[in-house]
Amino acid sequence: MLPERLLNAVILLTLLAVPLAALALDEPFIITLATKVTILALAGVGLNLALGQGGLVSFGHAAYFGLGGYAMGILASHAQSFTPLMEVPFLIEGTKSMPVIWITAIIVSSLAALLIGALSLRTSGVYFIMVTLAFGQMFYYFAISWPAYGGEDGLSIYVRNGFPGLNTLVPIQFFGICFVLLCVVLFFVSRLNRSAFGLALDGAHQHSERALTVGININRVRLVAFVISGGITGLAGALFADLNRFVSPTMFSWHTSGEIMIFIILGGVARICGPIAGAAAYIILEHYLGDVSEYWQVYLGFILLFVVLFAKGGIVGALTGSRGKAHG
Amino acid sequence: MSALLDLRGVEASYGASQALFGVDLQVREGELVALMGRNGMGKTTTIKVICRLLKNSAGDVAFAGQDLRSLPSHKAAQLGLGLVPEGRRCFTNLSVWENLYAAARPGAWDLAKVYELFPRLGERADQMAKSLSGGEQQMLAIGRALMTNPRLLILDEATEGLAPVVRQEIWAAIGTLKSTSGLSILVVDKTISELRRIADSAVILERGRSVWQGRIDALTSDLRNKYLGV
Numbered sequence: 233m234l235p236e237r238l239l240n241a242v243i244l245l246t247l248l249a250v251p252l253a254a255l256a257l258d259e260p261f262i263i264t265l266a267t268k269v270t271i272l273a274l275a276g277v278g279l280n281l282a283l284g285q286g287g288l289v290s291f292g293h294a295a296y297f298g299l300g301g302y303a304m305g306i307l308a309s310h311a312q313s314f315t316p317l318m319e320v321p322f323l324i325e326g327t328k329s330m331p332v333i334w335i336t337a338i339i340v341s342s343l344a345a346l347l348i349g350a351l352s353l354r355t356s357g358v359y360f361i362m363v364t365l366a367f368g369q370m371f372y373y374f375a376i377s378w379p380a381y382g383g384e385d386g387l388s389i390y391v392r393n394g395f396p397g398l399n400t401l402v403p404i405q406f407f408g409i410c411f412v413l414l415c416v417v418l419f420f421v422s423r424l425n426r427s428a429f430g431l432a433l434d435g436a437h438q439h440s441e442r443a444l445t446v447g448i449n450i451n452r453v454r455l456v457a458f459v460i461s462g463g464i465t466g467l468a469g470a471l472f473a474d475l476n477r478f479v480s481p482t483m484f485s486w487h488t489s490g491e492i493m494i495f496i497i498l499g500g501v502a503r504i505c506g507p508i509a510g511a512a513a514y515i516i517l518e519h520y521l522g523d524v525s526e527y528w529q530v531y532l533g534f535i536l537l538f539v540v541l542f543a544k545g546g547i548v549g550a551l552t553g554s555r556g557k558a559h560g
Numbered sequence: 561m562s563a564l565l566d567l568r569g570v571e572a573s574y575g576a577s578q579a580l581f582g583v584d585l586q587v588r589e590g591e592l593v594a595l596m597g598r599n600g601m602g603k604t605t606t607i608k609v610i611c612r613l614l615k616n617s618a619g620d621v622a623f624a625g626q627d628l629r630s631l632p633s634h635k636a637a638q639l640g641l642g643l644v645p646e647g648r649r650c651f652t653n654l655s656v657w658e659n660l661y662a663a664a665r666p667g668a669w670d671l672a673k674v675y676e677l678f679p680r681l682g683e684r685a686d687q688m689a690k691s692l693s694g695g696e697q698q699m700l701a702i703g704r705a706l707m708t709n710p711r712l713l714i715l716d717e718a719t720e721g722l723a724p725v726v727r728q729e730i731w732a733a734i735g736t737l738k739s740t741s742g743l744s745i746l747v748v749d750k751t752i753s754e755l756r757r758i759a760d761s762a763v764i765l766e767r768g769r770s771v772w773q774g775r776i777d778a779l780t781s782d783l784r785n786k787y788l789g790v
Contacts, residue, residue, distance in 0.1 A: 431662035435651045442649050445611055446663035446708050447637035 233553035240505040243548075244415070247273075247508060251407045263403040264475070265519065269512045270410040271471045276495035276507025277417055278464030283493070284502030285425055286457045287437035291361045291489050292348065292368030296462040298375065298484035299344055300337035300469025305387040305479035307333050312390060330395045330409070333470055341466020342459050344371075349458035353451060365486055372484035386480025393474055400474075410471055414508075417464055422504050424460070433457050465492070494532075498539055500546030509547040562625070564589050564744050565610065565712055570619035572609050579605045581768040582619070587712060592738050592745040594755040594776060597765035598789055603748045604646055606765065607716050610746075611643050612636040624711065638665070642710025644701045646717045646748075652690035656681050659689050659700055660707045667709025668741075674703040677733055695726030702733065712744045713737065719749060727751070734758060752790055764788070 234242070247270060254262035275297055282288040310317045310326025317324040327333060352363040376384045392400045400406045424430045436443040436450040443450050473479040482488065491514070499510025517535070521528035543550045563586035572580040580602050587593045595603050608614040609621060612633040621628045628636050637643070651659050660671055660681075675682030678699040684692060689700055698718060705713055715734070719727040731754050737743050738758065749755060755762065756776055764772040764787045772783060784790050 428661055428664060431651075431654060431658050434654060434658075435662045438651045438653055439649060441613060441633075442645065442651065444633035445613070445637055445641075445643040445645065446704060447634050447665065448662070449634045 236552045243505045243508050255404050260403045267407040267410050269515050270414050271468050272511040273508040274414050275465045275468035275492050278461045279492050280496050280507050282458050282461035286433045289361050290364040292364030293465050293492050294484050294488035295368040295371045296341035296465040297469035299341045300466030301473035301479040301483040303337040303340050304333045304470040304473040308389045328393045330393045337466045337470035338463045342463035345459045345462025349455045353454050372481050375481035375484055389477045500548035503548040506548045566622045568620045570616045572616045584770045585763050587744050587746050590742045591760045594759040594762040595748045601765040602768040640711030642705035642708045642713045644705045644715045650689040650697050650700050655686050657685045659704050663704045663707045665708050669706045669709050695722050714746045716748045
């Protein structure tokens with residue numbers, strides 16, 4: 233069995249090595265698949281902070297993923313049509329700058345998470361799941377009925393947004409951007425998990441009464457974690473929209489929330505690199521089982537059932553031989 | 561001298577079932593008070609009311625001159641109430657140092673001082689709490705409460721279910737805390753001999769009421785027989 237730190241390094245190096253090998257073999261599609269894994273893993277890392285560390289089973293994280301996507305779509309569409317986003321009370325222009333779009337996506341999705349978290353964290357258990365799901369679906373139906381930005385058809389962006397000094401249309405360069413962002417976020421989340429804040433969040437997850445009696449304001453700790461989680465997932469949404477150069481209401485749907493949750497369960501709940509392993513497994517299954525049968529998700533269902541029943545630590549847990557900090 | 565913790569006429573219920581019918585309890589600065597009574601008499605319920613895990617329906621609860629009735633549990637803890645709950649309730653999926661660090665607030669107590677009081681915790685700093693023995697978990701629970709830098713340490717059945725040698729270690733630590741730190745301590749325990757040795761005063765609960773309060777050395781064998789059955 234591998235120590236978890238070593239396994240994490242292996243996972244990250246494999247994620248880096250696959251597109252580099254694909255570049256050498258002139259297989260751009262594999263690079264795009266690896267980029268997709270990286271972005272979806274980033275969304276999973278975001279949800280994992282709330283779900284794994286905080287025990288907050290949010291079934292509405294597609295809301296932040298979609299908001300990140302639409303932040304990119306709206307800003308980029310205004311930039312490509314040379315029309316301002318708004319003129320009154322102050323002028324806001326569109327932009328094709330990735331860093332500006334990322335910051336916007338993080339702010340918008342964090343604010344949404346603050347609002348949704350402030351309301352939904354008053355509930356717990358199945359009610360929390362239902363409230364977060366309801367918010368996600370509200371965004372979904374709003375996007376469908378918003379013709380200014382494509383409504384049900386979504387919004388196409390003809391040219392990928394730019395990053396200073398790089399050609400983002402070159403698959404390996406865009407992968408590099410996504411990979412670096414994933415590493416930065418992983419470093420941030422791992423530091424956060426080891427901080428007094430992260431330990432308080434974990435403590436509140438394990439036993440809220442014990443946490444209260446040592447003076448931990450569990451509502452505030454959970455809300456802050458939920459907001460950070462939403463911000464990370466929003467960043468992933470902006471990158472995903474840039475990868476596809478397309479954004480649609482599907483990004484908001486409960487299927488998307490479910491998929492992000494599946495990455496975590498497959499990879500290992502509360503494991504720092506669990507979402508990467510989970511997203512990679514999901515994309516590989518989708519790609520190869522999808523060739524075998526259009527009902528590939530039936531096989532995925534069996535695999536998920538096996539993981540939940542027999543390998544609760546997910547892929548990372550199975551390879552390290554421990555369930556780690558997963559609670560339950 | 562005014563009391564650090566002051567409960568007067570406290571009543572409390574679990575739903576329709578009333579558990580406390582009038583508890584009076586005072587703990588002064590630097591004092592060690594034993595809260596005594598047979599099983600089911602309301603000792604843990606009184607602790608829950610003090611720590612605001614249960615709201616009292618009548619009576620006054622004040623700590624350091626502040627009315628606790630409107631405060632949530634974490635705010636009461638931040639005022640300086642450090643609880644060691646019944647049943648060694650550590651964060652089992654955190655390591656020893658993580659348990660201590662998660663609760664830390666600025667003050668005289670830090671990791672080094674806790675490890676000095678309980679050297680075994682220092683030796684097992686990176687070990688998961690769930691892998692500790694019962695006695696070590698109890699030490700960790702006390703250490704975690706101390707890391708909040710409390711003004712009043714509340715120990716609810718801190719030695720229950722532990723081996724005699726470990727109980728002696730816990731009692732020795734409580735004695736050290738009393739003599740060296742000047743901390744106010746409220747202890748719920750059934751070990752009369754240790755309480756008589758270490759406590760300054762005692763309060764006895766009988767069916768949810770405080771029926772006797774006074775210096776521990778004034779607790780005669782008649783009183784012990786009448787209220788504690790020993």
